[in-house]
Amino acid sequence: MGxxxxxxxxxxxxxxxxxxxxxxxxxxxxxxxxxxxxxxENKDFPLDRHICTGIMWQRRKSRERLLSPLTDLAPPxxxxxxxxxxxxxxxxxxxxxxxxxNSFPCLCTLRLGHQTGLGGSxxxxxxxxxxxxxxxxxxxxxxxLASPGAAGRPQRLCLCQWPAYLGTCGLWASPTASMSAEPxxxxxCLRQHLTGATLPRPLSQVMRKSxxxxxxLLRLGIFRQVDVLIDTCQGDDALPNGLDxxxxxxxxxxxxxxxxxxxxxxxxxxxxxxKLPNLLGRAEKVTFQFSYGTKETSYGxxxxxxxxxxxxxxxxxxxxxxxxxxxxxxxxxxDRGLSAEYSFxxxxxxxxxxxxxxxxxxxxxxxxxxFAVRKESGHSLKSSLSHAMVxxxxxxxxxxxxxxxxxxxxxxxxYTGGDVSxxxxxxxxxxNKQLALDSVISASLWGGMLVPMGEKxxxxxxxxxxxxxxxxxxxxxxSIGPQSEGDYLGGEAYWAGGLHLYTPLPxxxxxxxxxxLFRTHFFLNAGNLCNLNYxxxxxxxxxKLAECIRWSYGAGIVLRLGNIARLELNYxxxxxxxxxxxxxxxxxxxAGIRFL
Amino acid sequence: xxxxxxxxxxxxxxxxxxxxxxxxxxxxxxLSDNAASLAVQAFLQMCNLPIKVVCRSNAEYMxxxxxxxxxHVGNQVxxxxxxxxxxxxxxxxxLSDGLDEVQKAEMKAYMELVNNMLLxxxxxxxxxxxxxxxEITYARYGSPYPWPLNHVLxxxxxxxxxxxxxxxxxxSKTLDQVLEDVDQCCQAxxxxxxxxxxxxxKQPTELDAxxxxxxxxxxxxxxELSEKVKNYSNLLAFCRRIEQHYFEDHARGGISxxxx
Numbered sequence: 113m114g115x116x117x118x119x120x121x122x123x124x125x126x127x128x129x130x131x132x133x134x135x136x137x138x139x140x141x142x143x144x145x146x147x148x149x150x151x152x153e154n155k156d157f158p159l160d161r162h163i164c165t166g167i168m169w170q171r172r173k174s175r176e177r178l179l180s181p182l183t184d185l186a187p188p189x190x191x192x193x194x195x196x197x198x199x200x201x202x203x204x205x206x207x208x209x210x211x212x213x214n215s216f217p218c219l220c221t222l223r224l225g226h227q228t229g230l231g232g233s234x235x236x237x238x239x240x241x242x243x244x245x246x247x248x249x250x251x252x253x254x255x256x257l258a259s260p261g262a263a264g265r266p267q268r269l270c271l272c273q274w275p276a277y278l279g280t281c282g283l284w285a286s287p288t289a290s291m292s293a294e295p296x297x298x299x300x301c302l303r304q305h306l307t308g309a310t311l312p313r314p315l316s317q318v319m320r321k322s323x324x325x326x327x328x329l330l331r332l333g334i335f336r337q338v339d340v341l342i343d344t345c346q347g348d349d350a351l352p353n354g355l356d357x358x359x360x361x362x363x364x365x366x367x368x369x370x371x372x373x374x375x376x377x378x379x380x381x382x383x384x385x386x387k388l389p390n391l392l393g394r395a396e397k398v399t400f401q402f403s404y405g406t407k408e409t410s411y412g413x414x415x416x417x418x419x420x421x422x423x424x425x426x427x428x429x430x431x432x433x434x435x436x437x438x439x440x441x442x443x444x445x446x447d448r449g450l451s452a453e454y455s456f457x458x459x460x461x462x463x464x465x466x467x468x469x470x471x472x473x474x475x476x477x478x479x480x481x482x483f484a485v486r487k488e489s490g491h492s493l494k495s496s497l498s499h500a501m502v503x504x505x506x507x508x509x510x511x512x513x514x515x516x517x518x519x520x521x522x523x524x525x526x527y528t529g530g531d532v533s534x535x536x537x538x539x540x541x542x543x544n545k546q547l548a549l550d551s552v553i554s555a556s557l558w559g560g561m562l563v564p565m566g567e568k569x570x571x572x573x574x575x576x577x578x579x580x581x582x583x584x585x586x587x588x589x590x591s592i593g594p595q596s597e598g599d600y601l602g603g604e605a606y607w608a609g610g611l612h613l614y615t616p617l618p619x620x621x622x623x624x625x626x627x628x629l630f631r632t633h634f635f636l637n638a639g640n641l642c643n644l645n646y647x648x649x650x651x652x653x654x655x656k657l658a659e660c661i662r663w664s665y666g667a668g669i670v671l672r673l674g675n676i677a678r679l680e681l682n683y684x685x686x687x688x689x690x691x692x693x694x695x696x697x698x699x700x701x702x703a704g705i706r707f708l
Numbered sequence: 709x710x711x712x713x714x715x716x717x718x719x720x721x722x723x724x725x726x727x728x729x730x731x732x733x734x735x736x737x738x739l740s741d742n743a744a745s746l747a748v749q750a751f752l753q754m755c756n757l758p759i760k761v762v763c764r765s766n767a768e769y770m771x772x773x774x775x776x777x778x779x780h781v782g783n784q785v786x787x788x789x790x791x792x793x794x795x796x797x798x799x800x801x802x803l804s805d806g807l808d809e810v811q812k813a814e815m816k817a818y819m820e821l822v823n824n825m826l827l828x829x830x831x832x833x834x835x836x837x838x839x840x841x842x843e844i845t846y847a848r849y850g851s852p853y854p855w856p857l858n859h860v861l862x863x864x865x866x867x868x869x870x871x872x873x874x875x876x877x878x879x880s881k882t883l884d885q886v887l888e889d890v891d892q893c894c895q896a897x898x899x900x901x902x903x904x905x906x907x908x909x910k911q912p913t914e915l916d917a918x919x920x921x922x923x924x925x926x927x928x929x930x931x932e933l934s935e936k937v938k939n940y941s942n943l944l945a946f947c948r949r950i951e952q953h954y955f956e957d958h959a960r961g962g963i964s965x966x967x968x
Contacts, residue, residue, distance in 0.1 A: 471857060471860070474769075475769065476772075479772055483780060483783070483785070486770050486785065487764075487766075487770060489766060489769040489770050490765070490766030490768075490769035490770070491766070491769070491853065491857060491861060492857075493853065493854050493857045529854060529855070530854055531853065531854045531857075597783070
C-alpha cells in the first residue's frame with residue numbers, strides 16, 4: 113500500500129459520511145494559500161456523481177520536509193507576471209481526470225464532496241480576461257509559480273469544464289507574453305474514474321481507491337515515486353465532510369542511459385541502453401538498446417504509447433536486429449525486423465494485434481552441419497499478421513497458487529508480402545489449485561500447428577521445437593522429433609502436457625523469509641512433435657500425434673527469481689524415448705520465464 | 709579441415725548420386741558463376757565421373773565458402789574448382805598425373821592467370837559497369853526474392869564486389885582497359901594453346917576445363933568480351949571441340965546454348 117497518512121486514528125467509520133473529529137494538529141499542511149495566490153475554487157458546480165480534480169502548484173512553508181531535494185534551495189519568491197494575452201489548450205481529458213504538469217515535482221489534489229450549482233460571475237470575468245472561450249465554466253484557476261531551479265517558466269493553469277453535456281474538461285495553460293505560444297514542459301493526462309456517490313465515501317473506500325490509483329500511476333513507468341496523503345479538507349475553502357487526497361509524485365529523469373558489458377558463451381559484448389520514459393507527456397516510452405559484441409551486433413529501438421487514461425490500450429512500434437545461435441540445429445539466424453502492435457482489453461481478456469516484417473538470414477553454425485540444415489541457408493522475408501489473446505487470472509506468473517491462464521496465438525504469413533507463407537496456431541493452458549498443507553497442484557497443456565500455404569515447404573525458423581528443461585524435462589534442449597545427422601529440424605505440429613505438485617521445502621527451513629522462495633516440485637511431463645501429412649483427415653493427425661509419445665517424471669527444487677523468472681534443479685527420468693532423441697537423464701538445470 | 713575431409717573421402721568410391729549445386733539457370737545465375745559452374749562440370753566430365761546438376765536459388769548461401777558451384781558427394785560438401793580437384797584426386801581420379809613438375813607449375817600459373825584476369829573482368833562487367841548492372845545484374849540477382857529484399861541483397865553484393873575491386877586496384881579501371889586486359893589474357897592463352905588440341909597436348913587437364921568454362925560462357929552470353937575472344941580462332945576451335953566431345957556425346961543437355 114502507498115504511504116497513506118490517514119489522519120484519523122479511530123477505527124474505520126462504520127458507515128456514512130461521518131469522518132469524526134480529527135483532533136490532531138496538522139503535521140503536513142497541504143493546502144496553504146499564500147497571499148499572492150489565487151485559488152478560485154468554485155464550490156457550486158454540479159459534481160453530483162463525479163469528482164473534479166485540479167492541479168495546485170504550491171509554495172508551502174513545510175514543502176522542504178516533503179520534497180527534501182529542494183531544501184538547499186533559496187526560499188521561494190513569488191513572481192509577478194502580467195496577464196497573458198492569449199492562452200492555449202494544453203490538454204483535454206474526460207470528466208474525471210487527473211492532470212499533471214511535468215518537469216517539476218508537482219502536487220495533485222483530489223477533492224470530493226457533494227456540490228451543486230454553477231460558477232459565479234467572478235470566474236466568468238476572469239476567464240474572459242484570460243481569453244478562454246465563453247462557454248467554458250471555470251472550475252479552478254490556479255497560478256503556477258516557478259520553482260527556483262527552473263528559470264523563466266512561469267505558467268498559469270486553469271482547469272475548466274465544458275458544458276456538462278460534453279462531459280470534458282480542458283486544461284489551459286497561459287504562458288507569459290515573453291514565451292512562445294507552446295506551453296513549456298510536458299503534459300500528462302489520465303482518465304481515472306473514481307466513481308462517486310452523492311455522498312462522500314467512507315475512509316476505507318477512499319484509501320482503497322487511492323491505492324488503486326497509485327498502482328495505476330506507477331504502472332505508467334514515468335514516476336519514480338508516488339505518495340498518497342489523505343486528510344480532511346482544511347483551510348478557508350474546506351468542504352464540510354470533505355477529504356483531501358494528495359498525490360505527490362516525483363518524475364523519472366527525462367533521459368536515462370545505461371552501459372553494461374556482458375561476457376558469456378565465448379563472446380564479450382558491450383551493451384548500451386537509452387530510455388526516454390515520457391517523451392511527449394503522455395507516458396510515451398522510447399527505448400533503444402545496442403549491443404556490440406566480438407561475434408555479433410544487435411540493436412533494438414522501440415516506441416510505446418499507451419492510450420491516455422487507459423493504460424491497457426497501447427500501441428508500440430519496434431525496430432530490431434537480433435542474432436541467435438542454435439547449436440541443437442547447427443543453425444545461425446539473423447533477424448532484422450520491424451513490427452507494429454496494438455493491444456486492447458475486451459472484458460477480461462487482453463488482445464494484441466501485430467504486423468511484423470522480418471528479413472531472416474539463416475546459415476550453418478559449423479562445417480559439420482547436416483545437409484538438411486544447409487539447404488535452409490539463405491535469405492527470406494516474412495511479413496505476417498498475428499493475433500494473440502490472453503486470459504490470466506492467476507495471482508502470480510511465477511509459481512502461482514490459484515487461477516488459470518489461457519493464451520491463444522495465431523499468425524498468418526504471406527498475404528502482406530514476403531516469400532514465406534503459412535498459418536500458425538498455438539495455445540497454452542495452465543490451471544492451478546491450492547491444496548492442503550500449502551501445496552499447489554498445477555496442470556498445463558501446450559499445443560501448436562503450422563500449416564504451410566503454397567508449394568514451398570515450411571522453413572526451419574518457423575517450426576516448433578520440443579524438449580529441454582523448460583518444456584519436456586529429461587530431454588536435451590529442443591532435442592525431440594525429426595532430425596537429420598544429429599541436427600534437430602523441428603516439426604509442424606506438437607503438443608506437450610505437464611502435471612506438477614509444488615510443496616514447500618521439507619522441514620521448511622527459512623520459513624517466512626528466504627525459504628519462501630524455494631519450492632519442491634514433483635512433475636510428470638509428456639509431449640510429441642512431428643510433421644503431419646495435411647492431406648489426411650483429423651483422425652489421422654490425432655493418431656500421429658498420439659503415437660510415439662515421449663514422457664518423463666521426476667522431482668526437483670524450484671527457486672523463484674523476483675516475479676519474472678525461475679530456476680529449477682531436477683532429477684529426471686525420461687521415458688518413451690524414440691530413436692534420434694537426445695536425453696538428459698539424471699540431474700538437469702533450467703532457468704527461464706516460461707515453463708511447461 | 710580440407711585435409712581431414714579428403715582423408716575421409718578416400719575411403720569411399722564416387723557415388724552415383726553426386727550432385728552439383730548452382731543458382732537457377734534461366735533467371736538468376738550470373739556470368740562469373742556460370743563460368744565457374746561450367747568449368748567444374750567440364751572437369752568432372754573429363755574425369756568421367758557422373759554428376760547431376762541441381763539448381764537452387766540459395767546455392768550461394770548453401771556453399772561452405774560462399775561461392776558456387778559446390779558438390780555434394782556422399783556426406784561431403786566441397787566448393788570451387790581448386791578444392792574439388794584436390795577432392796577428386798584423393799578419390800583416385802586425376803587429369804594432371806601425367807605432367808612433370810615444370811608442366812604442373814605452368815598449369816598452375818595459367819590457372820592463376822585465368823582467375824586473375826578473366827574472372828575479375830567478368831566480375832567487373834557484371835557489377836561495376838553501370839549499364840550491365842542496371843539492365844541485367846540487378847534483375848537477375850534479386851529475382852528469387854520479394855520486394856524489398858531483392859534490392860537490398862543486390863545492392864549489398866555490389867558494394868562488396870566494388871570494395872574487392874578497389875582492393876585489387878581495378879576500382880579505377882574503365883571498361884576499355886578491362887577489355888584490353890581480356891585481350892591480352894586471350895592472347896597469352898592462344899599462344900600457349902597453339903595448334904594443339906588441349907593445353908598439354910593430347911589429354912585435357914583442369915586448366916582446359918577452367919578455360920573452357922570461362923571462354924564458353926563469355927562467347928555465349930556477352931557481346932563486348934566475346935568480340936575479343938573471337939579474334940583468336942584456335943580458342944574458338946578449342947571450345948567447340950570440348951563442347952562436342954564432352955557435352956554432346958553424353959547427351960546430358962548440360963549446356964543450353966550452342967556455339968554458332
